[in-house]
Amino acid sequence: MISFLDEAFPLSVAFGATGGPERLTDIVALASGDEARNARWADSRRRYDAATGIRTVDDLRSVLALFETARGRLSGFRFRDPVDHSTAADGGSPAPDNQVLGTGDGLADRFALSKTYGADASAYARPIRLPVAASVRVAIDGMEQTSGPDFTVDAATGEVVFMSAPANGAAVTAGCVFDVPVRFDTDRLDVSLTHFQAGDIPSIPLVEIRLD
Numbered sequence: 001m002i003s004f005l006d007e008a009f010p011l012s013v014a015f016g017a018t019g020g021p022e023r024l025t026d027i028v029a030l031a032s033g034d035e036a037r038n039a040r041w042a043d044s045r046r047r048y049d050a051a052t053g054i055r056t057v058d059d060l061r062s063v064l065a066l067f068e069t070a071r072g073r074l075s076g077f078r079f080r081d082p083v084d085h086s087t088a089a090d091g092g093s094p095a096p097d098n099q100v101l102g103t104g105d106g107l108a109d110r111f112a113l114s115k116t117y118g119a120d121a122s123a124y125a126r127p128i129r130l131p132v133a134a135s136v137r138v139a140i141d142g143m144e145q146t147s148g149p150d151f152t153v154d155a156a157t158g159e160v161v162f163m164s165a166p167a168n169g170a171a172v173t174a175g176c177v178f179d180v181p182v183r184f185d186t187d188r189l190d191v192s193l194t195h196f197q198a199g200d201i202p203s204i205p206l207v208e209i210r211l212d
Helices: 055-070
Strands: 004-008 018-022 025-029 035-039 045-049 076-079 097-103 111-112 114-117 125-126 137-140 151-154 159-162 173-177 178-184 192-195 198-200 204-209
Touching: 004 055, 045 178, 097 111, 097 114
Parallel strands: 004 076
Antiparallel strands: 018 045, 025 035, 045 204, 076 178, 097 173, 111 159, 114 125, 137 173, 151 159, 178 204, 192 198
């Protein structure tokens, strides 16, 4: 059985979903009244409830079809976060200078896509494993590259692969639209028809998964 399906959760439903990132932090209260805090996870994990995105019976049927294809919690799939799905700071169309991927050394020809939140020492670089390939824009030292002749996108790793390694000291930047790898967090969906041409599923829990 395939553990990840290269299929997308229905966009019309996804854009009405609620949810976002979560982290796991241990907090110990000390005798002095201070706290000791420790982050258990290096990366955040996203959870969603897509039930709020159901508007029509067609939406309901699309979710049911994916649920059956994924065999409930068994297989993962692509999900478009309604708020955070672009490397652009304002959430708009991506640009080739949105994110710094690294600096060329004349040898490396693969650079992992990522999105950075914050700045300086507190910044968090989130790996992007499911870019929308057609949306990826790349630049070397500010000069936009052409998809195909200059670079490709490795869908299995979320990396930009250059035909020729960027020169030593060259800044490599990129921007893209991306999805989140998720699975259903339930093996059961309770479906009902509320009235003509309208359906309801009380809860459609989704949770982010890691791709090997």
